[in-house]
Amino acid sequence: MNNSIVSNLNFEPDLLKEIDEVGELKNYKDGDVIMDYGKYLKIIPIVTKGTIKILKMDENGRELLLYYLSSNDTCSMAYSCCMEAKKSEIRAVAEGDVELITIPNTKLDSWHSKYPSWRNYIMRSFNERFLELLKSIESIAFHKLDDRLVSYLKEKHRLLGSNVIKVSHYQIADEMATSRVVISRLLKQLENDGKILLYRNEIKLLTSFI
Amino acid sequence: MNNSIVSNLNFEPDLLKEIDEVGELKNYKDGDVIMDYGKYLKIIPIVTKGTIKILKMDENGRELLLYYLSSNDTCSMAYSCCMEAKKSEIRAVAEGDVELITIPNTKLDSWHSKYPSWRNYIMRSFNERFLELLKSIESIAFHKLDDRLVSYLKEKHRLLGSNVIKVSHYQIADEMATSRVVISRLLKQLENDGKILLYRNEIKLLTSFI
């Protein structure tokens, strides 16, 4: 297996060998649902390529983007699901092409006591996810929609490395748990302010925006 | 040290002995700030008595109640602060009398590899805190203030075990990151609906509420 990516996590050689033995490489395409609400999980994923978005849904079907996972990340939710055999509270969707290595949950406990690097990796992941959620809460609780929209666009820009973001107003509204009309209104405002340009399925960030 | 409370966490006898040796018992009174924004932490706490509320503040000083810690809980934020020497992003305040045991961070890594029960405890704690944050996000993102206020009162009722909640409108507004006038308005609405009775510094939940 090609774990050249995983290898820069500073895992012990023995651990890398074990990952090579039991890990499975999986591929997903844009929009594929990698994990879903209510599902039981028997593996934990380590992302090697691409980006995964993590969503939470309410009773009425509205969704909210919590955070992204990208290379070398793993999902804490997955970890705790595995350890406690609980249902997932979140949905994971591939954003573009995604490659990941799945680790069967039978290995987790023994790796945890055997490999300090693994322990560190999991702990750091928990911590990072925790902080992402805090950021998310801060954003929702303390900032108005226009600010949140700007953050959203900047995050996309950071992830894609491009000034052109291919996304529909509907999608944004979905991920921010609001309605399309509201997003269109705010985007139009940004366009009028000379920060962005709007096209069908596409938003161009101008230099004054970034 | 009296660790009769901690003993029902199913820790190994050896671990209990170590906790007895290095843990320190601390006491706090209502309103005491146990942990604060930006502080570095060198211990992690295990709550043995009382309730601690965990708050997050934004740049403008508005606060938001994230969740409560009570007996046998520990704080994941503390854990990750200790492991990565990071500043705290949250504030912890005693709600009533609080007793807790502090564990010096020098012990964490070795306990983590030596004691499966400790590992479990920390993992379960991370998971619980993670779910609390998710609940918090769900509440803010998907529910209106009146619903959130009802949840707030029900949570207080659950924690206190009493129908009489001693709290001012100001306090509630603070913890829900909104203003006093708004809370007064919504409480009055609940009173008009026959769900609660309002007094100075006191809210009485009627049977139709619970």
Next chain:
DNA sequence: TATTGTAGGTAACAAATGTTACTCATTTCT
């Protein structure tokens, strides 16, 4: 007792967000 501070009630208004309804343009499908 007079004074001061705190808790709470309430009206009037402002701002932010959500909803409905209709339009047009572009793409996709048949």
Next chain:
DNA sequence: AGAAATGAGTAACATTTGTTACCTACAATA
């Protein structure tokens, strides 16, 4: 080509939440 689906613009309006301002009641205390 024609029909249907999708993406987006926009107005008008409703609701929710935030803000300001002022009032009353109660409690603490000098």
